[in-house]
Amino acid sequence: MLKGIAASEGIGIGNVLKIEDVSLEYTPKTVTDTESELKRYKEAIEKFCEQTTKQADSLRKGVGAKEAEILEGHIQMIKDPYMSAEIEKLIQSGQCAEASLEQICNMFIDMFSAVDDDVTKQRAADVKDIKNAILGILLGVEEVKISDAPANTVIVAKEVTPSMTAGINKENVVGIITETGSQTSHSAILARALEIPAVLSVENALTSIFAGDTVIVDGSNGDVIISPIKEQIKEYSDKREEFLKEKRELEKFRGKPTVSADGEEYELFCNIGNPKDAVKAMEADGEGVGLFRTEFLFMDRDSIPSEDEQFEAYKQAAIVLKGKGLIVRTLDIGGDKEIAYLGLEKEENPFMGFRAIRYCLKNRDLFKSQIKAILRASAFGDVRIMFPLITAVEELREGKKLVEEAKAELRTANIDFDENIKVGVMTETAAAGVIAHLLAKEADFFSIGTNDLTGYTMAADRGNSNVAYLYSPFQPSVLMMIKRIIECAKQEGIPVGMCGEAAANPMMIPLLISFGLTEFSVSAPSVLKVRKNVSKWTKKQADEIAENVMSFATEQEIVEYLKTVV
Numbered sequence: 001m002l003k004g005i006a007a008s009e010g011i012g013i014g015n016v017l018k019i020e021d022v023s024l025e026y027t028p029k030t031v032t033d034t035e036s037e038l039k040r041y042k043e044a045i046e047k048f049c050e051q052t053t054k055q056a057d058s059l060r061k062g063v064g065a066k067e068a069e070i071l072e073g074h075i076q077m078i079k080d081p082y083m084s085a086e087i088e089k090l091i092q093s094g095q096c097a098e099a100s101l102e103q104i105c106n107m108f109i110d111m112f113s114a115v116d117d118d119v120t121k122q123r124a125a126d127v128k129d130i131k132n133a134i135l136g137i138l139l140g141v142e143e144v145k146i147s148d149a150p151a152n153t154v155i156v157a158k159e160v161t162p163s164m165t166a167g168i169n170k171e172n173v174v175g176i177i178t179e180t181g182s183q184t185s186h187s188a189i190l191a192r193a194l195e196i197p198a199v200l201s202v203e204n205a206l207t208s209i210f211a212g213d214t215v216i217v218d219g220s221n222g223d224v225i226i227s228p229i230k231e232q233i234k235e236y237s238d239k240r241e242e243f244l245k246e247k248r249e250l251e252k253f254r255g256k257p258t259v260s261a262d263g264e265e266y267e268l269f270c271n272i273g274n275p276k277d278a279v280k281a282m283e284a285d286g287e288g289v290g291l292f293r294t295e296f297l298f299m300d301r302d303s304i305p306s307e308d309e310q311f312e313a314y315k316q317a318a319i320v321l322k323g324k325g326l327i328v329r330t331l332d333i334g335g336d337k338e339i340a341y342l343g344l345e346k347e348e349n350p351f352m353g354f355r356a357i358r359y360c361l362k363n364r365d366l367f368k369s370q371i372k373a374i375l376r377a378s379a380f381g382d383v384r385i386m387f388p389l390i391t392a393v394e395e396l397r398e399g400k401k402l403v404e405e406a407k408a409e410l411r412t413a414n415i416d417f418d419e420n421i422k423v424g425v426m427t428e429t430a431a432a433g434v435i436a437h438l439l440a441k442e443a444d445f446f447s448i449g450t451n452d453l454t455g456y457t458m459a460a461d462r463g464n465s466n467v468a469y470l471y472s473p474f475q476p477s478v479l480m481m482i483k484r485i486i487e488c489a490k491q492e493g494i495p496v497g498m499c500g501e502a503a504a505n506p507m508m509i510p511l512l513i514s515f516g517l518t519e520f521s522v523s524a525p526s527v528l529k530v531r532k533n534v535s536k537w538t539k540k541q542a543d544e545i546a547e548n549v550m551s552f553a554t555e556q557e558i559v560e561y562l563k564t565v566v
């Protein structure tokens, strides 16, 4: 079995069609008639643009407008005035069209590849795709026609470029395996748009897999099985049926409200780490964002992002959400989230140390500039502020005081923001659970962070295998915390969500319905699954389950019971 990156869900079983690079070799030569060489180059560009427009049209019809834009971007790139001027200059100096094109494209490829960012790296792949297509035209070599692939084809290639994808007939191509690419590469995006199972970055795929081989592509787990035995084919065919059935079922929940079986409505939000995730959240049919983990904006860089940079990111997310709720959590660093340039001291016990709101309240300039950035973004949507790791009422008061100071400064500077912005608390510590009745009086909303709440309630680090058996949100103590937090919020009439992983757990959902949660915040791929699970329960059924669950003394009994009813 070969392993790669699971890039497009589903299972494909079929016969291999290998797409090997056609030879684009040539001998560079000097030209004397530079005018006709320039003409030859321009004709090739024209042909490239014509072909690409056709491919984009077919992608638009077969896949979608967004995917077609990738190819339209190729036309814009090659028509870029700087790029074309540089290539033409070389031709005018007497270098042949092939060598001139290659030299300038390679310069861009090297430049883009050197940047440590997936989006820019993808541009390098785009330029390579453009270069090869135009070289092919100049040299008069034909590419292998994917459009002729017979039924049940699994494509094996170094990479699947957007121009190749345009030719894919999704009735015939049942799987894609590539040697390069990541979750965010065009190969992955297009495979997902075409709904073809894909495993990318499979080392030596082209040398280990032979044309005509039968292969299984498990795009959900990143597995590739070459020449499977009969039992494996049966096993994976069953899995494929199940996957397709579940997918059809889930699609019925797209565009629908999130309601329980007796019509109680819930909010179903997503967790995000950057503005691009907000787009994914909307594509996944999320109804808002229940947790924007802003620390990701601070990672993978050498300095603190400025107020303006942060403002742009929050604003972008708010614009994508078009007025839907956007809960922005202030910086949650420390513990397992390190940011080297902040120079945090090494601590004996980082999870109980100087982190999150504790760090922010001691670094007021940084904190206030983040709060101002969030406030400024609130002029563009329903933006809310949430403080992480609250353990004492004073922390909430201090944080709110800073919000008021930031508001006053913005008012003086005549900058717009939402005067009534909601300020909430992430209830994720045992302390917050115990004083939830006090916090609820001063917070505008709660969001339960079960990832940390479980750890802090059980005093068990999930990363420590010796105590991992204790780390479960179904421990009676954690469930009592969750129930209490929800009840305290209800008592004070404030909304209460859950943004920890447990919110998407099918066994947790009836309990949350019974306790009275108002909002679920989950990863984008879980949205439809959670909506389906919520729709299964009436309040009465959920109450019955919760009552039984809360009568058990151990996690094992609780989980065993839930398995029988969910």
Ligand code: PEP
Pocket: 291, 293, 332, 428, 448, 449, 450, 451, 452, 453, 499, 500, 501
């Ligand atoms: C949590 O603690 O449950 C949570 C959602 O926050 P994070 O995972 O970012 O700590």
Ligand code: MG
Pocket: 388, 428, 449, 451, 452
């Ligand atoms: Mg947390």
